[in-house]
Amino acid sequence: AWDAVQALNNLFDEALVTASPGGAAGGVAAVTPRGAKLIDAYRRMEKRLADAWAEVEADGADLWSLGMKTSARNALRGVVESITDGDVSSEVTLKVAEGVTITAVVTRDSVATLGLVVGAHAIALIKSSFIVLAVGSEPLKTSARNQLFGKVQGRTDGAVNSEIIIDLAGGKTLAATLTKDSAETLELKPGDPVIALIKAPHVILAVE
Structure with missing residues (x-):
């Protein structure tokens, strides 16, 4: 999990999560202000995409089928x-x-x-x-x-x-x-x- 946190922080100009490993007792992680801002932006984008998707689906476009992969x-x-x-x-x-x-x-x-x-x-x-x-x-x-x-x-x-x-x-x-x-x-x-x-x-x- 800590490796994932480090990889995530490496992708941005500022740390999104500060973490300190704690061994068997567990560690402590905290979302930074930059991370909180990103989460808020992601949730707003997610809502807008959901609204847009619902509008397209209502028109009968059914775009989700295009992404399906099957053998x-x-x-x-x-x-x-x-x-x-x-x-x-x-x-x-x-x-x-x-x-x-x-x-x-x-x-x-x-x-x-x-x-x-x-x-x-x-x-x-x-x-x-x-x-x-x-x-x-x-x-x-x-x-x-x-x-x-x-x-x-x-x-x-x-x-x-x-x-x-x-x-x-x-x-x-x-x-x-x-x-x-x-x-x-x-x-x-x-x-x-x-x-x-x-x-x-x-x-x-x-x-x-």
Whole structure:
């Protein structure tokens, strides 16, 4: 902790904190007038940023999504449309575009921790390898909770796997990874209608 205090003081023209190590009994630290002035300035700046952020969010810009980093290939932002609670888990349906909804199954504790309620914003994170593709445009009888309909936008083949980019409604896209053999068996090419099958437990939800 004292190293951090020293590093902080080194960044400014005057000391922000005076400190004296105290060994096992602990030390004493005091904020200097320069430090108090900086804290006050920071809190005022923090309030102004919060006010500006709230104003931007009210306009629907949702800039916070730009800073999110995740290893999941797919991140789709939407609005919670419904929540169905079970004894342990909850089924959360997210509307990501007109005609496109994604259902996730998460624990009830997660719903509470994330503050999920109907009308709240959330992001569905889906790994590309969790997506199973089927050719066609008609609903299938399957245990997968999510069936997202779209068309192949592009296909990139590697030595073993292929990545398929799918155009969904509302300008949304989805990336799926499958073996190259599977892509060739399905004869996937741009413009082909496909169905992305995703199990609800494979969808991770995130919030700001």
